[in-house]
Amino acid sequence: MTSRTSSVIAVAMSGVFSLRNVSHLECIKCGRRYAARPDRYTCDACGDAGILDVIYDYDYISRRVSREALEDNRDYSIWRYTPFLPVEEESPRRPLRVGWSPLYRAEALGRALQLDNLYVKDDGLNPTGSLKDRASAIAVLKAMEAGADTVACSSTGNAASSLAGNAAAVGLKSVIFVPERAPEGKVAQLLIFGATVISVEGSYQDAFRLSAQAIEKWGWYNRNAAINPYLVEGKKTVSLEICEQLGWEVPDWVVFSVGDGCTIAGGWKGFLDLYRTGLIDRLPKMVGVQAEGCCPISRAFHTGRPLEPMEEDTIADSIAVGVPRNPDKALRAVRDSGGTMVNVSDEEILAAMRLLGATTGVFGEPAGAAALAGLRKLVADGPIDRRDTVVVCVTGNGLKDIANAIRASGELIRVPPDLEYVERALRRRPRSRG
Ligand SMILES: *Cc1c(COP(=O)(O)O)cnc(C)c1O
Ligand SMILES: [Zn+2]
Numbered sequence: 001m002t003s004r005t006s007s008v009i010a011v012a013m014s015g016v017f018s019l020r021n022v023s024h025l026e027c028i029k030c031g032r033r034y035a036a037r038p039d040r041y042t043c044d045a046c047g048d049a050g051i052l053d054v055i056y057d058y059d060y061i062s063r064r065v066s067r068e069a070l071e072d073n074r075d076y077s078i079w080r081y082t083p084f085l086p087v088e089e090e091s092p093r094r095p096l097r098v099g100w101s102p103l104y105r106a107e108a109l110g111r112a113l114q115l116d117n118l119y120v121k122d123d124g125l126n127p128t129g130s131l132k133d134r135a136s137a138i139a140v141l142k143a144m145e146a147g148a149d150t151v152a153c154s155s156t157g158n159a160a161s162s163l164a165g166n167a168a169a170v171g172l173k174s175v176i177f178v179p180e181r182a183p184e185g186k187v188a189q190l191l192i193f194g195a196t197v198i199s200v201e202g203s204y205q206d207a208f209r210l211s212a213q214a215i216e217k218w219g220w221y222n223r224n225a226a227i228n229p230y231l232v233e234g235k236k237t238v239s240l241e242i243c244e245q246l247g248w249e250v251p252d253w254v255v256f257s258v259g260d261g262c263t264i265a266g267g268w269k270g271f272l273d274l275y276r277t278g279l280i281d282r283l284p285k286m287v288g289v290q291a292e293g294c295c296p297i298s299r300a301f302h303t304g305r306p307l308e309p310m311e312e313d314t315i316a317d318s319i320a321v322g323v324p325r326n327p328d329k330a331l332r333a334v335r336d337s338g339g340t341m342v343n344v345s346d347e348e349i350l351a352a353m354r355l356l357g358a359t360t361g362v363f364g365e366p367a368g369a370a371a372l373a374g375l376r377k378l379v380a381d382g383p384i385d386r387r388d389t390v391v392v393c394v395t396g397n398g399l400k401d402i403a404n405a406i407r408a409s410g411e412l413i414r415v416p417p418d419l420e421y422v423e424r425a426l427r428r429r430p431r432s433r434g
Pocket of ligand 2: 043044
């Protein structure tokens with residue numbers, strides 16, 4: 001290509017993609033900079049490890065947002081934060097209501113954990129039932145900006161069902177690669193949303209690799225969260241909401257479960273953005289929770305050694321990621337914030353599902369309740385003080401994985417249709433459950 005044609009293309013591109021709030025994309029390994037084109041995924045020099053970070057023009061953003069303007073904003077979805085998001089302000093179709101999930105003050109749960117200021121953010125109430133909708137809503141907009149008609153990803157389940165739902169809502173086709181162990185509820189969602197579903201015999205890693213090859217071959221838009229720099233930006237809206245819902249009070253601790261690492265990285269980015277635009281004046285500590293049977297990121301955090309792959313042996317399928325794709329951004333979030341990481345067993349996760357449901361009315365899937373299981377451990381042996389303000393994020397809805405919910409829960413009372421048996425059974429039954 002001659003320099004003349006490439007400069008013509010550069011001009012055309014800058015005309016089409018004018019993200020006025022974004023300065024550029026920056027490689028987190030080598031610092032190389034790239035223009036924020038919708039189809040720019042990773043650093044040319046560093047390959048797949050060269051994850052890019054979206055760098056904003058915070059002066060521009062702070063001229064467009066304020067606490068007062070947000071108070072008057074009636075758009076209760078992630079799009080109330082459009083000045084913080086890497087999308088064209090004019091980008092049209094945003095049909096699903098993603099975000100603005102409730103933040104509950106959890107008093108009974110707080111008493112059980114001996115915490116005076118505990119909040120539960122229920123992100124299982126997003127349209128397809130998980131926090132992943134925050135990323136997928138951005139993914140489908142970026143796909144449309146890139147002129148794609150098909151989006152694709154590999155996923156442990158929720159990114160897939162979320163992409164399929166958000167794609168259906170805007171009329172894009174989706175091709176989804178899932179590992180064969182994906183729970184039925186999530187697969188059912190995919191099929192109902194009209195996705196082409198490819199179930200890969202093997203692990204999540206196998207599904208990821210195959211999807212990467214297919215995306216390369218057929219040129220679909222890539223929603224693999226770690227690779228696509230824009231998706232973490234969608235996930236960060238969870239933190240913008242937490243601060244706004246707390247009346248701009250900043251929690252001391254925010255707890256997320258961790259698989260690939262994009263969720264906690266996004267959470268941290270949200271707090272940083274608010275800090276850099278002056279909407280908050282301090283930062284929380286981030287806690288990352290992994291399953292004992294698959295904890296490569298927390299092992300790297302605690303040993304200080306480079307990340308080593310692990311088996312994927314846990315019921316918490318959404319965080320069973322043996323070869324995480326975004327460990328660097330996740331580790332940076334935990335370390336820079338002064339937070340920590342903790343591992344939980346499947347038994348502890350099942351107990352946390354029961355405790356969460358029985359004390360708050362929130363039904364989390366195993367990976368959603370894992371964050372609470374981790375918090376419980378940290379309160380018992382460590383750094384969190386009783387008076388600290390703590391937000392635990394329930395990242396996915398329990399209805400997605402009924403088999404494990406039934407494993408977690410207690411016995412039913414079976415009776416013949418006769419009131420006497422009911423009375424007898426109730427007399428035998430302990431008064432309350434913990
Ligand atoms: C994806 C997911 C996570 C973890 O997010 P990562 O970006 O993979 O770290 C946690 N909980 C649920 C329910 C998820 O779907
Ligand atoms: Zn690089």
